[in-house]
Each structure stands twice: as C-alpha cells, then as structure tokens.
Amino acid sequence: MSHLQINNLSKSFGGLSAVLEFDFTISQQELVGLIGPNGAGKTTVFNLITGVYKPDQGKIYLEGKDITGLPPYDICKKGIARTFQNIRLFNDLSVLDNVKIALHTDVPYSLSASVLRLPSFFRGEEKMHQQALEYLKIFGLDTIKDEIASSLPYGEQRRLEIARALATRPTLLILDEPAAGMNPNETKELMELINWIRDEFNLTILLIEHDMSLVMGVCERIYVLDYGQIIAEGIPEEIRNNKRVIEAYLGEEVG
Amino acid sequence: MLEFIQQLINGLSLGAIYALIALGYTMVYGIILLINFAHGDIMMVGAYVGFFSISLLGSNIIVAMVFAMVTCALLGVVIEKVAYRPLRNSTRIAALITAIGMSLFLEYVTLYFLTAQQRVYPASAFPLHKYEIAGLVISNKDIFIIVSAVIMMIILQYIIKRTKTGKAMRAVSLDKEAAVLMGISVDRIVSITFAIGSALAAAAGVMIGLYYNAINPLMGIIPGLKAFVAAVLGGIGLIPGAMVGGFLMGILETLVSGYWSSMYRDAVAFGVLILILLIKPTGLFGKNTGEKV
Amino acid sequence: MQDKKRTWGKFILEVIFLVALFTLVQYLITVGILNRYYQINLTLMGINIILAVSLNLINGFTGQLSLGHAGFMAIGAFASVIMTTLLDYPFIIGIIIAMLAAALAGFIIGVPTLRLKGDYLAIATLGFGEIIRVVLQNIDYTGGPAGISGIAKMTTWPVLFIAVVVTIVVIVNMINSSYGRAIISVREDEVAAEVMGINTTKYKVLAFVVGAAFAGLAGALYAHYFYIVKPETFNFLKSFDILVMVVLGGLGSTTGAVIAAIFITVLNAFLQEYAAVRMIIYALILIIVMIYRPQGLLGNKELSRKSFNRIWGGKHVSSTNK
Structure with missing residues (x-):
C-alpha cells in the first residue's frame, strides 16, 4: 500500500487553477522530490496535503485512509509533518x-x-x-x-x-525548499542529515526543491509540476532527459 | 402600511447620516486597513464646530456645515500624521488600540473644555416646516439632510472615479507597493483620504445636530459604531457598500424603535454586525479572499 | 534533584511572602490604619488585578484582541447577586455560579467569534459586550437599568486576597505548561501551530472561557462590595479600562498586568475628582505606549528575582536551570 496517495486533486483561487487534476503516490520510506518552475503550484500541493487549504475536488489518502478536508492539526496527528518555504517558527x-x-x-x-x-x-x-x-x-x-x-x-x-x-x-515528512538560502556546503550537510533521519526514524519524505542538481542527487523519484499539472514523473535519469521538463525550465529562464 | 412607509421615510434621513459616516470608515480601511475608532468622534467635533459657528458667529446652516467640514478635514489629517502614521508598519492590533486611544482623547478633551452638558442646536438656524403628502409627514430637515448627503456622495463618486487623485486612491488601496513604484505618494493619498472622510463625518455631525437637536461630547460613540456596522454590512473598503449599508442601518433602526422598543435599537446594530461577521465577514458586496500561506 | 530543591525553595519563599503580605494588610485594617477610603481602593486594586490578568490571558498570551471583558464581568456580577441577594445562597455559591455563568457566556460567544481575525474579532467582542449590557438593562428580574441594590458586603480582605492569588496561580500555572505553550503558539503563528498539531480554535476558546470565568469572579467581588450593581457600570468604557492596564503592562506579561493594574488603580484614586483628566491620561497612555513601546512596559517578559539580578547584579544570568 502506498503511504500517501492523491487522486485527481484540484484547487483554484479566484478562477485561476493553482493545482489541476493532480495524481501522486509515495511508498513507505521513499524519498520523493516535487519540482517545477516558480508558481507551478508546488507549495499549494503541500498546503492541500497538510489541510491548510481545502481542495475543490480530489481525494487524499494516508495509508489507505481518506484524510481529505481534515483540519491541519488532525492531519498532523495522523502522521504528516511539514516545514514552510518562508520559515514559520514561533519567533x-x-x-x-x-x-x-x-x-x-x-x-x-x-x-x-x-x-x-x-x-x-x-x-x-x-x-x-x-x-x-x-x-x-x-x-x-x-x-x-x-x-x-x-x-x-x-x-x-x-x-x-x-x-x-x-x-x-510523523511518518511522512514534507519539506518545502529546506535548502533555500543555504550555501552549497550547508546544503550538502542538510541532505546528508535528511537521509540520516529518514533511516533513523523510518520516514517517508517528500520535498520541494529548487536546486535541480540537489534534487537529482538525493531523490529516488521525482514529480515535475508546471501550471498546476504533472508534466513528468520518474527516476532522476528520466527527468533529466525529459523534453517537456527541459522546456518548462528553459521557458522559465527565458521568460 | 402607511405607518410602515412613514417609518421608511424617517429612516432615510438617519440612514443618509450613517452612510456619510460609514464612507469615512470604509475609505480609511480600504487604504490602510485601519478601523479608525476615532471617526465617530471626529463627527462629534464637526457637530460642535457647526454649533458654535451658528450660535457664536450667526452663520447659516450651509456655512456652518462647510466650516465644520474644513475644520475636521484638517483635524483628520493631523490625527493621521501624529498618531497613525508612526504605526503604519506595526501590527493592526497596535493601530486599532491607538485608534481607541484617539477616540477617548477626542471625547474627553472635548468633555474637559466644554463639559458634559447637552447643547441644543439653535432652532433659528433651521426653522422647521412639516409637509403632509398623502398622509405622510416629511420635514424640511429630512429633505435637507437627504439632499445634501446625496449631493456629497455624488461629488465623492466623481472625485474617486474621474479625478487623478481618485485614481491614485484606488491604486493605493489595491496595491501600496505598486502604487509607490508608479510614483504615487502614499502619504499624500492617505492624508487626502483622511481629509475627505473627516469632512464627510463633520457634515454628518451637523446633520445629527439638526436631527436630534442636541449634541454632547460623547455623541459620536454610538452613531460611530453604527456607521462602522453599516460599512461592514456593505463590505468594508467598498464605497457603494458603505452608502447602501448606511441607509439599511438607518431604516432598520427606525423600524426597530418603531415596532419594538427603542431600548433595543443599539443592541440590534451589534446583532446585525455579529451576524454579518459570522455569516459573510466580507459584507453584502465583498469578495472572499483567503489568507496566503 | 538540584532542580527539585530549587523549585521547593522558591515555592516556600512565595508562600512566606504571601502569608506576610496577607497578615500585614489584615493587621493594618484591624488597627484602623487602612481606613475605609484605603480599603475601597485596595478592593478595586484586587478586582483590577483579576481583570487585567484574565484579559491578558486572552489578549496577551493568545493574541486575540477582545474588547468585551466588561460583559463577562457584568454576567458574573449579576449571576452572583441573583444567587446571594435574590435567592439567599451563601457567597461562595454566588462566586461559583458567577464564574460558571461567565465561562458559559465566554464559550457561547467564543465558539463563533474566535473564527474571526484581528480587528474583526475586536469589534465582534465589543458588540457582544454591549449586547450583554443592553439585554441586562431590559430584564425586569434584575431591576432593568436601575439594577439591584441592597447587596450585602461580603468581599472582605481575606476573600479578595484568596481570589487574587487563585486567579494568578491558575493562570500562571496554566501558561507555564504545555497547554500554555499551545496557547502562546496561537499568538505566534496560527498556521504553524495548526500544522504542528495544535487545535488553535480549541485553545483560543479555552483561553477565552478561562478569561471570562475570572472576569465573572471580578464581577462577583465588585457587586458584593459596592452594595449595588447596574448594567451601565459594565459598558465598553469599562472594557477599555481593562485594556489600558493590559497594554500598559505588556501584552503577554502577567507581572506587567499586575503592576499596571495597581498603577491604574492608584491613578484613578488620585484623579477621582477629575474624570475627564483621567480619561485623557488613559487615552494618551494607549497612544503613546503603542507608538513608542507597542509591546508594553514589560513586553512579554516577566518580572522576577532573576530580572532584578540582571538589572542590579550587572552580570548576565543565564535562564537555564542547570
């Protein structure tokens, strides 16, 4: 059974689709990356999984149990924890x-x-x-x-x-750009640490990261999101050579 | 039925007054997201300025109203500069507490200098006539209040929709940073907003003086709160919302005192407020926007 | 073990201090040094401390701006007077009913309104506070606007002292626990708190209900000292009074709230003849504190022996227990 399974998840803000018909699955103790250009809807996916936003349609299953639309604190108690892109500590x-x-x-x-x-x-x-x-x-x-x-x-x-x-x-840890703003050395240390805690705590880890090389190095499987939709999924090798992925990223750099 | 229509007519002039005050609330909120608690007290100051210009200077009601509007426009600008501007970047709670402080300040400084004594608006300023049309009674006071309020609302709409300043105001309320980049001075626009809002409140103050005949230093509290409710009812930050909300509140209030008990008219205002906040916090005409995470 | 000894030592010191304070004041009252005038202000001081500390739980620690505290005080006052004066129950029953009634009102009002944020919540609580007052003015059983008079004076120094101590101990103990940390996390970052498993609505309501209950206690003490209760006493200006104390002392500092409550009571006593001046000073306190020190005099820090050491000892005392 997959640890987390998402079927046909959609969310729009004021008529604008942020996430569209998103399908996703992650197995126990897998380390999966979610990448995509800015504004692709990655953080929205995290907010939907952790209950911060309510989806317009679609279902989210944690270990086979429907957790769609539960409040964040319930989802946390069921074993999903997360960090935030823009760090939200109790300052x-x-x-x-x-x-x-x-x-x-x-x-x-x-x-x-x-x-x-x-x-x-x-x-x-x-x-x-x-x-x-x-x-x-x-x-x-x-x-x-x-x-x-x-x-x-x-x-x-x-x-x-x-x-x-x-x-x-948690059993599933969701990290939103954990290495943002870190230098290469710090990033490397952090990634080693993430690998270590996964083994130590038997965690499944899903992370968003901007740094492509880093994602390629650490993740076992990668999903690529663009304009709210999955455009590719596979092992790092496949993603590296995927034409649509390259386009999406190049498109961003040009635009 | 006739009585009901009569109540509606009575409510209309009160509603026009609430609408004028509500406009100030809503404009300020639209621009700096502050509930200007002192707004009702600016109205009170306007009522006093009007009172003194009639009783001491012997001016007529129009001149008194203009005089009150100019004075309060200045007062509003000064209050914003001194008390609210330093807090522009702090929490909204801090700004709200400051506004509560400013409200108390205006009330009790007035009370200190002019005492708590009620003052009766000079009858000479506005000889009362009552007209009877098809069994309905309407006074020249009511007509004066409604007509002048409507004229001011039209002028306001013109300023906001047609002038450069109005465009800048709308720009600031939509996106402050972008407005700054477009070369708009936010400070100037905020000052103008306070000036216009306070002037409208002052006009409403003179009208309240006419409507209830009597004024006192604490008279701004309740109409201020009710006008705030009117602004929330219409959707705070929305100018047409404040106008509609104001009229609705005025009519509702006269209906409640007419058919139920005037004891409850203040509680009803708050009841309305709580109902809107719970059912549709963005008001009748507001759009929903969630918090961005 | 070292920790445990220290905790006990601190506890014993506190008990000695409290017993000494109680005995001293009781002695001064008995021998007549504290005359009626001082006793009135002493009572007001105690009531204000209870009000400020309990409102601070809501406004300071939970970060939810409530402007309806006087409403809960009114409910406590009237509930207790109904029990003692109209129904002839003993004062302790009156106090318990006062706290329960205010807590219940806090719950009924809190559940729907605490979904609102910031200034909307402030206005809604202000509205509820006013509704409570207007409704009380229209209930004939409690005398309408005239209220109830002829209430026996039962708020003696021992009763007042116990009430103040219980209020502070309950709230301080609550705040310095995992439940208190959950409450504070709501103030710090609601979204982060939810994601960390904190049911923020539950803790907001908890803080609101506990705060309301102690406001009810303050109301009961007030009613049983001044012979008469009128709904008008508990209008929103009373709520602002309490807010001034909390803001002045520091949102999120219990010692700050206590000190501010004492200061404001003394200030009121001096300015009794000059009500307008008093209110002008209040207004200036609110404005100036917000502009120059928005966190209040103590911010969210507590005044303790440790902070005295820090100020006068000159050397840095780390806050670790080890």
Missing part, C-alpha cells in the same frame, strides 16, 4: 519551546494537573524537556536551546523547523 519563543510545542499532541499530563502542579505535571514536563533536547541534539541545536528563535541565523532556523516537524513524530 518570540526559545528554540526549546518551539520543539516542545510540537510535542504537545502527546502531552503526558492533564490541564488540571498543570494548574494544580500535581506530580504528574513535573514528571511530564521533565519527560518533554528531555525529548525536546534529543530532537535538538540531532540538529546540533541543543547548545542554543535558550536562544530566541528569531535571533538564530538562517540556516539554524531552517534546521530548527525540521527538528520541530520531527518532534510531532
């Missing part, structure tokens, strides 16, 4: 608290226990504290756990966002 909060918020779906004590400061509260907080630290350690952020999120340099903000997404304990 005024510490690095640690950013991750702790993601742990809230499994909060180990009740609201009344926290108001009354029962022993279960202290135990639970300690547990959450340790868990959050572990996620930060993976990304080398544990040493700056008390910094305010917005004060971090760009690369660290990106990594914190992934750490936060991971802390919701």
Whole structure:
C-alpha cells in the first residue's frame, strides 16, 4: 500500500487553477522530490496535503485512509509533518519551546494537573524537556536551546523547523525548499542529515526543491509540476532527459 | 402600511447620516486597513464646530456645515500624521488600540473644555416646516439632510472615479507597493483620504445636530459604531457598500424603535454586525479572499 | 534533584511572602490604619488585578484582541447577586455560579467569534459586550437599568486576597505548561501551530472561557462590595479600562498586568475628582505606549528575582536551570 496517495486533486483561487487534476503516490520510506518552475503550484500541493487549504475536488489518502478536508492539526496527528518555504517558527519563543510545542499532541499530563502542579505535571514536563533536547541534539541545536528563535541565523532556523516537524513524530515528512538560502556546503550537510533521519526514524519524505542538481542527487523519484499539472514523473535519469521538463525550465529562464 | 412607509421615510434621513459616516470608515480601511475608532468622534467635533459657528458667529446652516467640514478635514489629517502614521508598519492590533486611544482623547478633551452638558442646536438656524403628502409627514430637515448627503456622495463618486487623485486612491488601496513604484505618494493619498472622510463625518455631525437637536461630547460613540456596522454590512473598503449599508442601518433602526422598543435599537446594530461577521465577514458586496500561506 | 530543591525553595519563599503580605494588610485594617477610603481602593486594586490578568490571558498570551471583558464581568456580577441577594445562597455559591455563568457566556460567544481575525474579532467582542449590557438593562428580574441594590458586603480582605492569588496561580500555572505553550503558539503563528498539531480554535476558546470565568469572579467581588450593581457600570468604557492596564503592562506579561493594574488603580484614586483628566491620561497612555513601546512596559517578559539580578547584579544570568 502506498503511504500517501492523491487522486485527481484540484484547487483554484479566484478562477485561476493553482493545482489541476493532480495524481501522486509515495511508498513507505521513499524519498520523493516535487519540482517545477516558480508558481507551478508546488507549495499549494503541500498546503492541500497538510489541510491548510481545502481542495475543490480530489481525494487524499494516508495509508489507505481518506484524510481529505481534515483540519491541519488532525492531519498532523495522523502522521504528516511539514516545514514552510518562508520559515514559520514561533519567533518570540526559545528554540526549546518551539520543539516542545510540537510535542504537545502527546502531552503526558492533564490541564488540571498543570494548574494544580500535581506530580504528574513535573514528571511530564521533565519527560518533554528531555525529548525536546534529543530532537535538538540531532540538529546540533541543543547548545542554543535558550536562544530566541528569531535571533538564530538562517540556516539554524531552517534546521530548527525540521527538528520541530520531527518532534510531532510523523511518518511522512514534507519539506518545502529546506535548502533555500543555504550555501552549497550547508546544503550538502542538510541532505546528508535528511537521509540520516529518514533511516533513523523510518520516514517517508517528500520535498520541494529548487536546486535541480540537489534534487537529482538525493531523490529516488521525482514529480515535475508546471501550471498546476504533472508534466513528468520518474527516476532522476528520466527527468533529466525529459523534453517537456527541459522546456518548462528553459521557458522559465527565458521568460 | 402607511405607518410602515412613514417609518421608511424617517429612516432615510438617519440612514443618509450613517452612510456619510460609514464612507469615512470604509475609505480609511480600504487604504490602510485601519478601523479608525476615532471617526465617530471626529463627527462629534464637526457637530460642535457647526454649533458654535451658528450660535457664536450667526452663520447659516450651509456655512456652518462647510466650516465644520474644513475644520475636521484638517483635524483628520493631523490625527493621521501624529498618531497613525508612526504605526503604519506595526501590527493592526497596535493601530486599532491607538485608534481607541484617539477616540477617548477626542471625547474627553472635548468633555474637559466644554463639559458634559447637552447643547441644543439653535432652532433659528433651521426653522422647521412639516409637509403632509398623502398622509405622510416629511420635514424640511429630512429633505435637507437627504439632499445634501446625496449631493456629497455624488461629488465623492466623481472625485474617486474621474479625478487623478481618485485614481491614485484606488491604486493605493489595491496595491501600496505598486502604487509607490508608479510614483504615487502614499502619504499624500492617505492624508487626502483622511481629509475627505473627516469632512464627510463633520457634515454628518451637523446633520445629527439638526436631527436630534442636541449634541454632547460623547455623541459620536454610538452613531460611530453604527456607521462602522453599516460599512461592514456593505463590505468594508467598498464605497457603494458603505452608502447602501448606511441607509439599511438607518431604516432598520427606525423600524426597530418603531415596532419594538427603542431600548433595543443599539443592541440590534451589534446583532446585525455579529451576524454579518459570522455569516459573510466580507459584507453584502465583498469578495472572499483567503489568507496566503 | 538540584532542580527539585530549587523549585521547593522558591515555592516556600512565595508562600512566606504571601502569608506576610496577607497578615500585614489584615493587621493594618484591624488597627484602623487602612481606613475605609484605603480599603475601597485596595478592593478595586484586587478586582483590577483579576481583570487585567484574565484579559491578558486572552489578549496577551493568545493574541486575540477582545474588547468585551466588561460583559463577562457584568454576567458574573449579576449571576452572583441573583444567587446571594435574590435567592439567599451563601457567597461562595454566588462566586461559583458567577464564574460558571461567565465561562458559559465566554464559550457561547467564543465558539463563533474566535473564527474571526484581528480587528474583526475586536469589534465582534465589543458588540457582544454591549449586547450583554443592553439585554441586562431590559430584564425586569434584575431591576432593568436601575439594577439591584441592597447587596450585602461580603468581599472582605481575606476573600479578595484568596481570589487574587487563585486567579494568578491558575493562570500562571496554566501558561507555564504545555497547554500554555499551545496557547502562546496561537499568538505566534496560527498556521504553524495548526500544522504542528495544535487545535488553535480549541485553545483560543479555552483561553477565552478561562478569561471570562475570572472576569465573572471580578464581577462577583465588585457587586458584593459596592452594595449595588447596574448594567451601565459594565459598558465598553469599562472594557477599555481593562485594556489600558493590559497594554500598559505588556501584552503577554502577567507581572506587567499586575503592576499596571495597581498603577491604574492608584491613578484613578488620585484623579477621582477629575474624570475627564483621567480619561485623557488613559487615552494618551494607549497612544503613546503603542507608538513608542507597542509591546508594553514589560513586553512579554516577566518580572522576577532573576530580572532584578540582571538589572542590579550587572552580570548576565543565564535562564537555564542547570
């Protein structure tokens, strides 16, 4: 059974089609890339999968279960986590608290226990504290756990966002341009890290990336989106030589 | 039936007043996305300026109205410069809180200098005549209010649709950055918007003075809120929406006080507001736009 | 283990401080140093602290601008007076019913309106607050616009003190927990919070209901101190009063709200004869704070011994527990 399957998904804004009859499937622990020129509708697809937008038509199945139209927090609880293209951290909060918020779906004590400061509260907080630290350690952020999120340099903000997404304990991780704004070295490290967390946490990963060489290097399979529609799908080799893909990208560069 | 038509006529002049105030709300919101809470209080200042120019200077109602409009246009521009401009780039909540502060400021500065005492609009300014046509009563006051409000709305439409300034206003409300790139001075356009909106409010203030005969420093609060409801009802940011919304609110209010209880007329305004916000927050004529993520 | 010891040490210190404060004021009242005038202002101070801290939960921590807090206060005031004065139940029942009634109203109003954003929410809550007042003015059972008078004075210093402490402890404990972090995440970025599994509507409503319940408590205390309740007392200017305290203290700072509530109460006492001047000062506070320090005096920081160390100790004290 595929991990995530999307059938005939469409979404338009004010009469303009952003995504049209989108079909997609990803298997357990696969690493798939979604590429396409600017404005092709990649982020809209992510927003539809994670419930931020409601689709006009089409169905989304997670492990065979229909999740179409569910609110984002429900979709998150069912095992999909994501990052954002334009980084959306909880800016005024510490690095640690950013991750702790993601742990809230499994909060180990009740609201009344926290108001009354029962022993279960202290135990639970300690547990959450340790868990959050572990996620930060993976990304080398544990040493700056008390910094305010917005004060971090760009690369660290990106990594914190992934750490936060991971802390919701997803089975499917969706990354929206995780390497945007990073230098080649950072990008390489990040990609190694993504590969590592996939193996470590048995994750299925779907990522949007602009950097073609990077996508080709890391993804097992690639979907190409243009004007809201899939124009190609296949292994990196096939995509590299696909005429329509080349046209779409060249077209963008010329235009 | 006759009574119902009579209520409609009564509601029409009140509605014209609300529409004038609502225009200011909607224009400002359209341009800088601010609910100018102090707008009703600018109307109050207009009512006082009108009052004093009649009672102290002995001017007639037209001159008083023009005088009030000019004064309040200046006041609106100053308020925007001093209080709202520094907050143009901060959160909308911060701007709204400032507007609430400005509203309280105008109310209580007036209260401090002129006391809470009600002042009666001089009857000499406008000798009352009542006309009876086919069993319906209409006064020259009502006719004056409706006619002058309609004239102002026509002038406003002309400015917005036909003049260069009007075009610039529409451009700024559509896309501020693009307008700047086209060489439009946003600051100037915002100032002009405040000037026009405040002038209309001042005219409405003088009309309220005529309509209720009495004015006081806190008189702007309730009509201000109702005009805001009218603007939301019509679709905030939309000029025709504010006009229609204003008339609807005025008529609804007279119907509620006529057929039910005048105690409830203020609550009804808020009830209408909440209903629109819950059912169609963009108002009768507004289009839906979702948040971009 | 080290942490645990510190937590206990801090707890014991706080308890000692509270007992000392309570005993001191009780002593001053008993020997007559705090006369009636001071006692009135002390009561207002306590009520204002409850109002500011509870509104701050909604406006400051959850980031949802509510302008209808006086409406919940009105519901609490009238619900408690119905219980004690009209139906002869003890004050504690009146207080509980006041909080439940206000919480229920908060729920009924919150569920539909909290879908609205920013300034729309502000106006809708203002509208609901006014509707509550107008409806109360039209209920004959509670005396219409004249309200209810002859209410026994039951808000004594011990009652007031316990109410203030309970309010602060409940809200602070709630905020400093995973539930509080969920609430704050709504303020920080609603979309990101939803995607991280936070049901933002649920937490907005939770904050709104808890805030409303404590506004109800403040209403009950108010009604049982001043012999009379009138719907007009709880108009939207009262809501603005509370807003001034929250804005001044800092949106998202409980200590800020407490300090601002105390400051505003004292200011009110001095300016009692000059109502217009008082309101002009309020207006200027709102405008000037927003222009020059939109985060309020304390921003979202809390005033603690640690911050005193930071200011006077001169050296940086890291906020880690280790």
